[in-house]
Amino acid sequence: MVRPSWVEIDLGAIAHNVRLLAGIAAPARLCAVVKADAYGHGDVPVAEAALEAGAPMLAVALVEEAIRLREAGIDAPVLLLSEPPEQSAEEVVKWDLIPTVYTAGFVRALSEATQRPLRIHLKVDTGMHRVGATIADAKDLVATIVADKLLDLEGVWTHFAVAEEDGVFTRHQLETFNGFVETLRRVGVEVPVRHAANTAATLLYPEARLDLVRVGIGIYGQRPAPGMVPDLDLRPAMRVVSHVSMVRRHPAGTRPSYGRRKALPGDATVATVPVGYADGLPRALGAHGGDVLIRGRRHPLAGTVTMDQVMVDVGDDPVEVGDEVVLLGSQGIEEVTADQWAEHLDTISYEVVCQIGPRLPRRYVP
Numbered sequence: 001m002v003r004p005s006w007v008e009i010d011l012g013a014i015a016h017n018v019r020l021l022a023g024i025a026a027p028a029r030l031c032a033v034v035k036a037d038a039y040g041h042g043d044v045p046v047a048e049a050a051l052e053a054g055a056p057m058l059a060v061a062l063v064e065e066a067i068r069l070r071e072a073g074i075d076a077p078v079l080l081l082s083e084p085p086e087q088s089a090e091e092v093v094k095w096d097l098i099p100t101v102y103t104a105g106f107v108r109a110l111s112e113a114t115q116r117p118l119r120i121h122l123k124v125d126t127g128m129h130r131v132g133a134t135i136a137d138a139k140d141l142v143a144t145i146v147a148d149k150l151l152d153l154e155g156v157w158t159h160f161a162v163a164e165e166d167g168v169f170t171r172h173q174l175e176t177f178n179g180f181v182e183t184l185r186r187v188g189v190e191v192p193v194r195h196a197a198n199t200a201a202t203l204l205y206p207e208a209r210l211d212l213v214r215v216g217i218g219i220y221g222q223r224p225a226p227g228m229v230p231d232l233d234l235r236p237a238m239r240v241v242s243h244v245s246m247v248r249r250h251p252a253g254t255r256p257s258y259g260r261r262k263a264l265p266g267d268a269t270v271a272t273v274p275v276g277y278a279d280g281l282p283r284a285l286g287a288h289g290g291d292v293l294i295r296g297r298r299h300p301l302a303g304t305v306t307m308d309q310v311m312v313d314v315g316d317d318p319v320e321v322g323d324e325v326v327l328l329g330s331q332g333i334e335e336v337t338a339d340q341w342a343e344h345l346d347t348i349s350y351e352v353v354c355q356i357g358p359r360l361p362r363r364y365v366p
C-alpha cells in the first residue's frame with residue numbers, strides 16, 4: 001500500500017457488540033443488518049464476524065448486496081428489507097434469499113419464479129410511511145400468500161419511525177402492529193416470526209423485541225442517538241487513519257485552503273493530511289468545528305476540506321511528516337466520535353460512517 005491513509009475495522013468490536021445486543025434482546029433472536037456495505041465497514045467481513053458471534057440471520061437492502069454475501073460463501077439466512085423490482089424475483093429465488101413483500105405484484109412474481117416453498121416476510125406500514133402495505137392491503141396479501149402452496153409466510157414486520165425520541169408514537173406503532181397480528185390469529189393464521197425493533201427499540205422498549213430484532217447501527221458501536229443508554233458498553237468499530245504529508249509554519253492571519261475562509265488566530269504550524277471529501281470527510285467539517293488527533297491531542301482543521309487533502313492547525317505543538325493522524329476514532333486517551341462529527345454537521349452518526357468511501361482501503365483487525 002502506497003497511500004498512507006486507510007480505515008481500520010475492529011472485528012472484535014463487531015463481535016462484542018453483537019453478543020452484547022443479542023444478550024439484551026434474548027429470547028428474541030438478533031438479525032445483523034449489513035446493508036450499505038455494512039454501514040461502510042465492509043459487508044462480508046462484518047457479516048462473518050456477526051455470524052461467528054451468534055447472529056443467526058443477516059439483512060440487506062438490495063438483491064445485489066445479498067448476492068455479494070452469497071458469492072463470498074455466506075449461506076446464512078439473508079432478509080431483503082425492501083421489495084426489489086418484480087423482474088428480480090428469479091434472482092431472489094436463485095440466491096435463496098428471504099424477500100420482504102408489500103405489493104400484490106411482487107407476491108405474484110415470486111410465486112411464478114419459484115418451484116419450491118419460498119419463505120417470505122410481509123412488511124406492514126404502521127406509521128413510517130416509507131414502504132410497506134397498509135393494514136387493509138396487508139390482510140389481502142396474507143390471504144393471497146397463505147392460499148399459495150409455494151409461498152411460506154414466515155414473518156410479519158414493521159419499522160419504527162422515531163424509536164430513539166418519541167415513545168408515545170413508537171408504542172402506537174407497536175399497538176397497531178400487534179393488533180394486525182392478532183387479527184391474523186383470529187382467522188387462523190399463525191406467523192412464526194414477528195419483528196419490529198431496530199437498535200433504538202431493542203434498547204428502549206423490551207415489549208418491542210418480539211421474536212426477532214433487526215440491529216444495524218448498534219453492531220457498529222454507535223448509538224441511535226447521542227447519550228442513549230450511556231452505560232452500555234458499545235465499542236466503535238471504525239477508525240479512520242492517515243499520516244502527516246507536509247508541515248509548514250505560517251504567520252497569524254494566514255488563510256489556508258480554498259476560499260480562504262478561516263484565518264489562523266496566531267502564528268502556527270499547519271500540517272497537511274492526505275484525506276479529503278472524496279474519501280468521505282465532509283467538506284464543511286472545517287467550518288463547523290471539526291478536529292483531528294495528532295500525538296494524542298486534538299487539533300482543529302485549518303480551513304476548507306479539499307478533495308484529496310485537509311490542513312490542520314497544530315499551533316506550536318511538535319509535528320513531523322509521517323505522524324499518525326486519526327480523523328475518526330481514538331488515539332491514546334482522546335477520541336473523535338461519529339456523534340461529534342454529526343453534531344458539527346447537523347446530521348446523524350449513520351451518515352458519518354456510511355459516507356467513508358471505498359477510496360480508503362479497509363484494514364481488518366481481529
